[in-house]
Amino acid sequence: MKILIPIKRVIDFNVRIRVKKDGSGVETANVKMSMNPFCEIAVEEAVRIKEAGKAEEIIAVAIGGRQCQDILRTALAMGADRAILIETDVEVQPLAIAKLLKATIEKESPGLAILGKQAIDGDNNQTGQMLSALLGWSQAAFASNIEFTDTGLEVTREVDGGLETIAIKLPAVVTTDLRLNEPRYVKLPNIMKARKKPLDVMTPQELGVDVAPSIDVLDIAEPPARAAGVKVADVNELVDKLRNEAKVI
Amino acid sequence: MEFGLSHEQQMVVDTVRSFVENELYPLEDEVERSGQVPRALGREIQDKVGELGFYAPNIPEEFGGGGLDSLTFTLLERELGRASMALSVFWGRPSNILCAGDAGQRERYLLPCVRGEKIDALAMSEPDAGSDIRAMKTFARRDGSDYVINGTKHFISHADVADFIITFVATGEEETPSGPKKRLTCFLIDRDTPGFDIRPGYNSVSHRGYHNNILIFDDCRVPASQLLGEEGSGFDLANTWLAATRLTVAATCTGRARRCFDLCVDWAANRRQFGQPIGRFQGISFKLADMITGIDAADWLTLAAAWRLDQELDANRQIAEAKLYASEMLARVTDEAIQIFGGMGLMDDLPIERFWRDARVERIWDGASEIQRHIIARDLLRPLGA
Numbered sequence A: 001m002k003i004l005i006p007i008k009r010v011i012d013f014n015v016r017i018r019v020k021k022d023g024s025g026v027e028t029a030n031v032k033m034s035m036n037p038f039c040e041i042a043v044e045e046a047v048r049i050k051e052a053g054k055a056e057e058i059i060a061v062a063i064g065g066r067q068c069q070d071i072l073r074t075a076l077a078m079g080a081d082r083a084i085l086i087e088t089d090v091e092v093q094p095l096a097i098a099k100l101l102k103a104t105i106e107k108e109s110p111g112l113a114i115l116g117k118q119a120i121d122g123d124n125n126q127t128g129q130m131l132s133a134l135l136g137w138s139q140a141a142f143a144s145n146i147e148f149t150d151t152g153l154e155v156t157r158e159v160d161g162g163l164e165t166i167a168i169k170l171p172a173v174v175t176t177d178l179r180l181n182e183p184r185y186v187k188l189p190n191i192m193k194a195r196k197k198p199l200d201v202m203t204p205q206e207l208g209v210d211v212a213p214s215i216d217v218l219d220i221a222e223p224p225a226r227a228a229g230v231k232v233a234d235v236n237e238l239v240d241k242l243r244n245e246a247k248v249i
Numbered sequence B: 001m002e003f004g005l006s007h008e009q010q011m012v013v014d015t016v017r018s019f020v021e022n023e024l025y026p027l028e029d030e031v032e033r034s035g036q037v038p039r040a041l042g043r044e045i046q047d048k049v050g051e052l053g054f055y056a057p058n059i060p061e062e063f064g065g066g067g068l069d070s071l072t073f074t075l076l077e078r079e080l081g082r083a084s085m086a087l088s089v090f091w092g093r094p095s096n097i098l099c100a101g102d103a104g105q106r107e108r109y110l111l112p113c114v115r116g117e118k119i120d121a122l123a124m125s126e127p128d129a130g131s132d133i134r135a136m137k138t139f140a141r142r143d144g145s146d147y148v149i150n151g152t153k154h155f156i157s158h159a160d161v162a163d164f165i166i167t168f169v170a171t172g173e174e175e176t177p178s179g180p181k182k183r184l185t186c187f188l189i190d191r192d193t194p195g196f197d198i199r200p201g202y203n204s205v206s207h208r209g210y211h212n213n214i215l216i217f218d219d220c221r222v223p224a225s226q227l228l229g230e231e232g233s234g235f236d237l238a239n240t241w242l243a244a245t246r247l248t249v250a251a252t253c254t255g256r257a258r259r260c261f262d263l264c265v266d267w268a269a270n271r272r273q274f275g276q277p278i279g280r281f282q283g284i285s286f287k288l289a290d291m292i293t294g295i296d297a298a299d300w301l302t303l304a305a306a307w308r309l310d311q312e313l314d315a316n317r318q319i320a321e322a323k324l325y326a327s328e329m330l331a332r333v334t335d336e337a338i339q340i341f342g343g344m345g346l347m348d349d350l351p352i353e354r355f356w357r358d359a360r361v362e363r364i365w366d367g368a369s370e371i372q373r374h375i376i377a378r379d380l381l382r383p384l385g386a
Helices: A037-051 A066-078 A094-108 A127-135 A188-194 A235-245 B007-034 B039-051 B070-080 B096-100 B103-114 B234-270 B282-310 B316-346 B352-362 B369-384
Strands: A002-007 A009-011 A033-035 A057-064 A082-087 A112-116 A138-148 A152-159 A162-169 A172-176 A199-202 B120-123 B139-143 B146-157 B164-176 B179-190 B196-200 B212-223
Touching: A002 A037, A002 A066, A002 A094, A009 A066, A033 A037, A033 A066, A037 A057, A037 A066, A037 A112, A037 A138, A037 A172, A057 A066, A057 A094, A066 A082, A066 A188, A066 A199, A066 B007, A082 A094, A094 A127, A112 A127, A127 A138, A127 A172, A138 A162, A152 A172, A188 B007, B007 B039, B007 B070, B070 B234, B070 B282, B096 B103, B096 B234, B120 B146, B146 B164, B146 B179, B164 B212, B164 B234, B179 B212, B179 B234, B234 B282, B234 B316, B234 B352, B282 B316, B316 B352, B316 B369
Parallel strands: A002 A057, A002 A112, A057 A082, A082 A199, A112 A172, A138 A172, B120 B164, B139 B164
Antiparallel strands: A009 A033, A138 A152, A152 A162, B139 B146, B146 B212, B164 B179, B196 B212
């Protein structure tokens, strides 16, 4: 079985995000970029599945500018076997990403696609679900555990009320939650080997996908500053406020 | 000219930095408090680095090391320089000079170091031979097929955790244009050799937990097979193999300065006085501008010197420039950091005072600033006969 791992290049999670003054976006000049942390978890999971002998090949895919080669090389160093860059300068939105991935999957025929549940830039949390709908594949979002069974996968999902375990058939789209695994450090010999692994470049046109944005972003603004907290005299007052003001208990 | 890093170099930088931040930073407070790194903890760090294939990254692949070129290794040192040296010493980087050994010595010393089974230390300084290294008094006398060593070394870094010491001693004297100088010879001395004693050193203000030691040689008898290179070749060996270690000082200074600087920027943006972030005052913002200019300048000097080593160009002066500039830059940056943090900068609740203390030794060890200036000036004037 092949595993496809779509990954995204985002502003590094350590960087404090600054909104551009004109509200057109966030500042990306001179800002460190890295692989989306949820995508790192997806790569790690794919590598573990391969190491367990349940997959033969891992293909990492990124969509974006030429700079995305850096995260693909990182994925290769972590253990992916080859990489595909779908090169475009357009800011591709989730539906277009899902269409590009569908076209890639139709070419590559993997049995499983593992994606981060969301990217930490747009926080859309849409691509995996859209991809499974477009393909008509099983779907397990927010995975915190993945087990292989005779009939497919048993996936534990982190849902609002706790954990939910579902059985799905392959082929499937799985999206990763934070607690699925802890991504490994890249090993030095693998960094050097990554250089020799194939990285193919293609375009959305070659895949026959129109990536023109379907959503116009009107404004991007900072979230409102948090108000200062309130000191309470004792536990009774705290409980009273939680019950009657915050209405959380 | 190419100023960017390759994907591989960037991955090395990212990996080392995240290892340092996740695995070493959390241990630093305890090292500062106790002044010790338990050997078991050191072993744990060695094992983790070994699993990553990052142990002995500077040693050629033919000997089982990481085989990094000088530039990439210098980038690695820069990132390691962020962490406490008491901890980062366990990210084994055996001395390259071990590659100069014969087949038997490589088998007994180099390869176990590369595998993380042995740790090396290097002994040069003596109470009466600091910058004037060829004034050393520790002496090896030939006796049959053995050598008998007598003398005292001090300031020997991490000899307490080392399994053997690469030791430079005098084996005679020779006339030089500047008068009689000692002929140096290099020996590999196992820590349990009879007549050899490794004692605790002084309490240093810099690099708590990274110990210096005093070595006592009292009729210490070693066979000729412990001689590294030829008798009398020590000075040339040191010049050939150890110049590059000065570059690691430059690199670690740059990494540590950057860590300190990032805390300063954050503080300047968030600490408010007179109703605004202190970074809005030019008294603070101009300091930040000068600090980052110095850090970047030191970085480029260091990387350019490393690049010259990779091109097999003469890099002696450039290494001296980098070591001189980076160590003096670190002193300025850490001093200004305390000014920016004010009183809190001096308190051991924050790492700033530690960076400031640790910075002081960098202008002294591995060739004091004065020696670096001497090397640079000599490089300029000697060809003119001056």
